[in-house]
Amino acid sequence: MTCLYPGTFDPITNGHLDVIKRALKIFDKVIVAIAKSEHKKPHFTLEQRENLAYIATKDLKNVKIVSFETLLVDLAKKLDVNIIIRGLRAVSDFEYELQMGYANNSLCKDLETVYLMPNLKNAFISSSIVRSIISHNGDVSTLVPKEILPFLKDETCM
Template sequence: MRKACIYPGTFDPITNGHLDVIKRALTFFDKVVVAVAINDNKKPYFSIEDRIAMSKDATKNFGNVEVVAFDNLLVDFAKEQGVATVIRGLRAVSDFEYELQIGYANSSLWDKFETVYLMPTLQNAFISSSIVRSIYHYGGDVSHLVPKEILPLLKERYVSNI
């Protein structure tokens, strides 16, 4: 039996890049816990309820993905879940520098904590939630950037021209 991992983030909103990383993680782990950070410091565009709903809708056919919210230190959340491995997606060198620093900080808090870095496919490497939010905010078409499962929620709650 392989193990579970945690994929933390704000998922504001979940993107095709996120799904790409989740699919890759499922080749190494039996289960992925998508941990949606409440983190009001980042001032999310979408509510925690909508971010959870979008993440659940986007991953509902994966079978071995669980979506949960968390509002504490990632290391403490991981201990609560009994999971010592986190996955992080890397799109560019700038992501690596930031993620490496966070990874070291987390392992300084719990010596059993491991961070695994995964790259999305080249097709999804440019996608970020902030790019999606920017396009979306101005009424642009984001249907090629986000899972098709979340488009109804976006249309219903936020923008009428997606």
């Protein structure tokens, strides 16, 4: 069985990777779906985010990276996937994620959302925290996969 793990992944973090690894214990394949999400004004381009996600997951079997700029339910139908994975870090995430899960299910009755919590050491990590630390030349080496660190330090490498 395949699941879809959508997000902006701007950039992918150890929290994201933790959720992917947890999902792989439950599902045969995880499709990491990177949303264009121009309304969120991502720091990294869609191509850079795809590249970073690929680099971070290249050693994980049964992980595929795709990008999309449609409704998530349309992507799920296109890929013939009916399970969405979402990570929950804190209670504050729950209300938003629950609403999104209900909205997706109202658009596609066969679409289910499974919520996974990252390991406690990754529970505080978010892409916005990582971007903030990077913008102040801080050390994000414990927050992101080590394979992507060189690319975060020098965006021209991507």
